[in-house]
Structures are given as structure tokens and as C-alpha cells.
């Protein structure tokens with residue numbers, strides 16, 4: 001299952017983020033996926049808890065947003081939004097466009113639990 005390996009890579013990233021920020025548990029993860037990333041948000045949602053089990057991201061909430069598909073026009077040089085089934089320049093309608101973004105998966109933000117309380121507060 002493709003989405004499981006995507007989630008496993010994501011969890012590795014989360015462990016690195018946590019480790020460099022005091023090692024707190026991951027509470028919330030915001031991801032942005034391009035419409036042409038080849039990743040299905042619902043499948044990611046289902047695979048994430050499996051990949052996160054027993055890691056710092058165990059029990060974390062995953063919020064997935066869909067990124068805009070942006071193209072650069074080779075004819076007029078404009079940059080515009082496009083649709084996956086309609087990859088045309090928004091300015092001149094040319095089909096000679098190059099995708100600038102839309103096939104990526106970005107880790108947008110990570111919220112970590114407050115690191116372990118200071119000794120004085122544990123009394």
C-alpha cells in the first residue's frame with residue numbers, strides 16, 4: 001500500500017522534528033498535498049495511525065489540506081492556478097504550460113506537546 005510507505009516516511013520526519021524540539025509527543029500534523037501528488041487523503045488518514053503506532057506521533061491528529069495546482073505558461077510567462085483536468089494558462093489559455101506546484105506533499109506544521117514539566121512543577 002503506497003500510502004502506508006508515505007506515512008512511514010512522514011513519521012520519520014515527525015520523529016526528527018520532535019527530537020530537535022525537546023522530544024515532545026506530536027499532537028497535530030498539518031499536511032498539504034498537491035492534486036497531482038498521487039496520494040489519496042482518505043487513505044493517508046487511514047494509514048497514518050498504523051505508521052504512527054508506538055512512535056512520538058502515536059495518537060496525533062492529521063489534518064490534510066489540498067494545495068493549489070500552479071502552472072507557468074511557456075507562451076506568455078504568466079503563473080496561474082489550473083485544474084488537474086484543465087492544465088491551461090489562466091492568462092492566455094495556452095496549453096503550453098509547465099507545472100510549478102501541484103504534485104508535492106508538504107509537511108506544513110507540527111504541533112508538539114509541551115515538553116516534560118520542569119522539576120519544580122512536578123512537586
Ligand SMILES: [Zn+2]
Pocket residue numbers: 073074075076077078089090091092093094
Ligand atoms: Zn499564457
